[in-house]
Amino acid sequence: MSSNVLSLGDLSLPDTDLPLPERLADAIETAILRGNIKPGQKLPTHREISKGFDVSIGTVTKAIDSLSRRGIVRGEIGRGTFVQDAEPSRETKVVDLSINGPPQVVKPEVMAAAAERAARYVAGLPNGGYVDLTGTLEQRVTLAGWLGRTRLEGALADDLVLCVGAQHGIFLCLADLAEQSPAIATEGATFNGAMVAAENLGMKVLPVRYDDEGMIPDDLDRVLRQGKCKVVYTTPVCQNPLGFETGLQRRKDILAVCRKHDAYIVEDDIYGFYGTKGAPTYKALAPEKVYYVTSLSKNLSPVLRAGIVIPPKERRKRIAVRLRAEVWGASSLSTGTGCALIEMGADVTAAGHLKAEARERLKLAAGIINLPALPMPEGAPHVWLPMPLLEAEKLARRASEHGVRLTPPDSMVVEGSGVGGIRLCVLAPLGRNDLERALRTIAGLISGPDEAVI
Numbered sequence: 001m002s003s004n005v006l007s008l009g010d011l012s013l014p015d016t017d018l019p020l021p022e023r024l025a026d027a028i029e030t031a032i033l034r035g036n037i038k039p040g041q042k043l044p045t046h047r048e049i050s051k052g053f054d055v056s057i058g059t060v061t062k063a064i065d066s067l068s069r070r071g072i073v074r075g076e077i078g079r080g081t082f083v084q085d086a087e088p089s090r091e092t093k094v095v096d097l098s099i100n101g102p103p104q105v106v107k108p109e110v111m112a113a114a115a116e117r118a119a120r121y122v123a124g125l126p127n128g129g130y131v132d133l134t135g136t137l138e139q140r141v142t143l144a145g146w147l148g149r150t151r152l153e154g155a156l157a158d159d160l161v162l163c164v165g166a167q168h169g170i171f172l173c174l175a176d177l178a179e180q181s182p183a184i185a186t187e188g189a190t191f192n193g194a195m196v197a198a199e200n201l202g203m204k205v206l207p208v209r210y211d212d213e214g215m216i217p218d219d220l221d222r223v224l225r226q227g228k229c230k231v232v233y234t235t236p237v238c239q240n241p242l243g244f245e246t247g248l249q250r251r252k253d254i255l256a257v258c259r260k261h262d263a264y265i266v267e268d269d270i271y272g273f274y275g276t277k278g279a280p281t282y283k284a285l286a287p288e289k290v291y292y293v294t295s296l297s298k299n300l301s302p303v304l305r306a307g308i309v310i311p312p313k314e315r316r317k318r319i320a321v322r323l324r325a326e327v328w329g330a331s332s333l334s335t336g337t338g339c340a341l342i343e344m345g346a347d348v349t350a351a352g353h354l355k356a357e358a359r360e361r362l363k364l365a366a367g368i369i370n371l372p373a374l375p376m377p378e379g380a381p382h383v384w385l386p387m388p389l390l391e392a393e394k395l396a397r398r399a400s401e402h403g404v405r406l407t408p409p410d411s412m413v414v415e416g417s418g419v420g421g422i423r424l425c426v427l428a429p430l431g432r433n434d435l436e437r438a439l440r441t442i443a444g445l446i447s448g449p450d451e452a453v454i
Contacts, residue, residue, distance in 0.1 A: 013053060018352050021062035024053060026356070028063065029072055032083055033432055043073065043081045069107070071431055095438035098407040100240065100382055100425045101302045105353045110346050111301065111337075118336030129332030133324050134316075135162030136332065142339040143308055146347065151272045152281055152292065155310065161319050162330040163307040166270045166295035171197040172309055172319050173266045173291040174231065178203055181230035184266075185223045187215055188417030189384070191240045191268065192407075194233050195414070203231075207417035212375055214239065214246040217253040224261040232263055236282065238271035241412050241423035242384050244375040248279040255286050264312075269294045273351050274358065276378050288312050296338040298381070300350050306330060306338040354427070355379045361426040361435060368439040369446070381427040389413060389420035396422060398445050404438045 013023045014030075028049075031037055044052070046060045053060075064081055067073045075081050106114075121138075122129055129136065135143075140157035147155040163169050174184065174197050183204040186194065190205075198205050206229055209219040214236060223229065232254070236246035246254075258265055267282040267290050283292035295307040307330070311319050323329060341347060358379035365371060365383055372386065387395070392409035399406050407423050424442070429435040 014356065018356055019349065020055060021059050022066060022353060024049075024055060024059060024063035025066040025070075026360070027053070028067060029070070029432065030360075032072060033436065037083050039083050041083050042079075043083065045080070072433075094403050094405055095429055095434045096405045097425045097428050097435075097438055098405045099428050100298075100423075102298055102354050102381060102427045103357070103430055104301060104303070105350045105357075106301050106341065106346055110341070110344065111303075114340035114344060114346070115333075115337045117340040117343075118333055121336050121340075122332045125332060130328065133329040134320050135160065135330060135335060139332075139335050139339050142342055146342050147294070147308070150347075151269060151294070152283055152310070154284075159310050159313065159316065161309040161311065161316060161323060162335055163309055163323060164327055164330050165297060165305040165307040166268065166293050167193045167197070167307075168327075169293040169295065169307040169309040170194050170233070170266065170268060171200070172322055173293060173311065174198055174201055174203065174233075175322055176291070176311065176315055176319055177231045177264055177266075181228065181263075183227060183229040184231040184233050185215075185220060185229050185263075186233045186414065187239065187242060188419035189241055189413050189421065190233065191235060192411045194266075194268070195412075198233075205414050207414035207419070210242065210244075212244050212373075213250045214244055215254060217250070217257050220254060221257045221260070224257065224263055230261070230263045231266060232258055233266045233268070234282075235268040235271065236279075237269065237275040238376060238380045238382070240268075240271070241382060241407070241421070242375070243380050243382060245275055245277050246279065247277045251279055251282055251285060255282065255289070258289060259286075264289055264291060266291045266293065270298050271381065273299045274355060274376060274379055274381070276376065283310060291315075296341075296347075299354065300338060300341055300347050304334055304338045304341075306335045354381075358427055361432065364432065364436060365424065365426055365439055368436065369443045382423050382425045384421050384423055386419075386421040392420050392422040395442070395445055399438075399442055402441050402445070404441050 014026050046057055049060045050057050064073065068075065072084060073081050074084055137157060139162060140160045144155040144157040144160055163172060170193060178201045183206050184198050185206045185208050187210045188207040195205050206223050208215045208223050210216060265282050269281055269292060283290040292310040296304045309319060358381055362374060362380060366374060371383060389409055396406040396409055409422050412423060413419050426435060
């Protein structure tokens with residue numbers, strides 16, 4: 001590298017599946033986070049960066065554009081590109097780690113092109129798309145193909161019901177099972193949206209003990225044996241909030257318990273693309289006993305409220321009837337935009353970027369906070385800090401006082417489970433600078449006395 005480019009440090013391009021411009025952008029962002037280039041300083045010229053990293057000028061231009069969209073650099077006409085100034089103080093800006101929403105990784109121009117394609121498609125539908133309650137055939141074909149390629153080999157368009165996001169999908173599944181079961185069984189800490197749905201339906205939530213692979217089969221057997229519970233809800237990849245991934249043998253053991261008690265599984269696979277163990281979904285293993293739920297929000301874009309439910313075949317009609325009673329059907333425009341993005345290949349790019357970003361942010365979190373062993377070190381959107389519930393509630397309150405918003409700990413803990421802890425949504429902040437500031441605040445609050453962090 002030339003002398004000017006040495007300020008980027010001894011960096012190499014990250015070894016990820018991302019396009020070359022995004023890998024270059026990540027390398028420059030890493031240099032900025034390490035302090036090799038300070039806020040307000042000027043980046044080396046495009047030509048110097050091109051020479052230093054052995055890439056084309058066009059690649060550098062795209063990388064700088066990406067950094068600009070991330071809010072990391074700013075361009076000044078006639079002067080060059082500068083690192084953005086330091087972040088506002090803790091007292092004036094809140095870093096929100098409470099919402100498990102991924103950063104927007106689909107470029108605005110790509111999203112606009114997909115929305116335009118979807119609008120043209122919807123404009124040609126009879127009655128604006130009010131005919132196909134479970135999604136148009138074309139949309140279901142596209143989404144079945146996407147699932148078949150990524151998560152559920154052999155998925156058929158006629159098996160899908162399209163709905164308004166995974167939260168809606170979970171509610172549809174639990175509502176379909178509520179007549180058979182007065183309760184649902186799940187891990188002692190679980191997705192609060194599932195608990196809210198169960199409460200709305202008058203279903204009790206029963207805690208099951210767990211380990212680093214999920215529910216312990218013997219304890220699930222105990223819970224199902226004691227009552228009339230016929231529903232098991234679980235998120236087997238990046239369990240929310242605990243973060244584990246369930247392997248193949250554990251899935252088979254859990255399915256065996258469910259078959260023994262004639263119980264159904266509601267499989268929330270919304271984080272499935274983060275999986276590394278290669279286990280097939282519960283739906284693939286036992287299609288007749290599993291309600292499968294996913295959406296496009298966590299792996300493509302959070303602005304798309306496009307959910308997918310694949311129930312047991314004989315229950316599809318009942319779910320379609322309930323869908324009509326509640327919302328008539330999913331938005332043709334929103335679903336169409338998601339389908340267009342998939343047809344354009346944006347899902348592959350987005351998933352690659354999100355996994356790479358999640359991996360780097362987990363490393364950042366592990367380096368700042370004394371985390372226990374990470375259940376999914378190759379990338380996850382959240383981490384769980386186990387601690388007594390009262391301590392977790394105190395930490396959340398104190399963090400809020402110092403400009404860091406955390407999920408209320410009791411909102412994700414099943415009553416009677418004895419579980420305590422707090423979830424950190426590491427993908428929630430737009431930039432790593434905000435995340436680092438929030439993590440250092442939390443680390444200080446954990447390790448020091450009340451007055452130590454200001």
